[in-house]
Amino acid sequence: SQTIHxxxxxxxxxxxxxxxxxxxxxxTSNPNLYWYRQAAGRGLQLLFYSVGIGQISSExxxxxxxxxxxxxxxxxxxxxxxxxxxxxxxCAWSDPRPNTEAFFGQGTRLTxx
Amino acid sequence: xxxxTQPDIHITVSEGASLELRCNYSYGAxxxxxxxxxxxxxxxxxxLKYFSGDTxxxxxxGFEAEFKRSQSSFNLRKPSVHWSDAAEYFxxxxxxxxDYKLSFGAGTTVTVRA
Numbered sequence: 001s002q003t004i005h006x007x008x009x010x011x012x013x014x015x016x017x018x019x020x021x022x023x024x025x026x027x028t029s030n031p032n033l034y035w036y037r038q039a040a041g042r043g044l045q046l047l048f049y050s051v052g053i054g055q056i057s058s059e060x061x062x063x064x065x066x067x068x069x070x071x072x073x074x075x076x077x078x079x080x081x082x083x084x085x086x087x088x089x090x091c092a093w094s095d096p097r098p099n100t101e102a103f104f105g106q107g108t109r110l111t112x113x
Numbered sequence: 114x115x116x117x118t119q120p121d122i123h124i125t126v127s128e129g130a131s132l133e134l135r136c137n138y139s140y141g142a143x144x145x146x147x148x149x150x151x152x153x154x155x156x157x158x159x160x161l162k163y164f165s166g167d168t169x170x171x172x173x174x175g176f177e178a179e180f181k182r183s184q185s186s187f188n189l190r191k192p193s194v195h196w197s198d199a200a201e202y203f204x205x206x207x208x209x210x211x212d213y214k215l216s217f218g219a220g221t222t223v224t225v226r227a
Binding site: 006032034036043044046049051057090092094096097098099100101102103104105106107109 | 119145147149154155156157158159162164203205207209212213214215216217218219220
């Protein structure tokens with residue numbers, strides 16, 4: 001069966017520090033991968049998605065970037081965190097077929113202080 | 114591009130009472146529709162999904178949803194709510210816009226009172 005791992009679960013970082021959140025998927029190949037951010041009352045905002053290695057699409061301009069160095073690895077990064085980057089970040093994967101749901105990791109609570 | 118609206122930010126319901134959560138979508142073609150549930154501090158769990166066929170779909174935990182094309186709606190229902198149903202619920206639509214993506218509504222928080 002497929003599983004998705006996302007870490008760390010909680011992170012407190014100072015303003016201006018770098019960020020690296022990692023997500024890996026097991027039990028499937030060539031998945032679509034997604035990074036979402038969740039803010040209270042605003043639902044899930046799609047930040048990045050990837051349909052293959054090295055293929056990253058950004059949905060909104062921001063202080064973050066994403067990379068997909070391996071087929072089942074998706075990394076969310078920042079060179080210098082802002083206070084506004086605080087939030088709950090969720091990684092997800094889906095089968096590349098168009099009629100499938102997304103499966104989510106447990107999320108990372110990021111607090112920038 | 115597709116979009117999803119969940120008109121109710123917060124709903125309070127008594128345990129044992131029925132629950133209905135509203136979802137309206139915007140998409141030019143036949144959408145793929147989903148309902149997810151999120152417990153505090155956790156990821157999202159799929160409750161049910163609609164792709165085609167019978168417009169009334171059954172999901173886990175006793176939930177069901179009905180797709181109404183004429184109203185562009187996909188409302189979630191449960192006949193009798195349990196205290197463990199207190200959570201945040203998200204409606205999502207999957208559609209093509211260059212690539213296949215899921216777009217989520219803002220969510221509805223459900224509080225269950227004894």
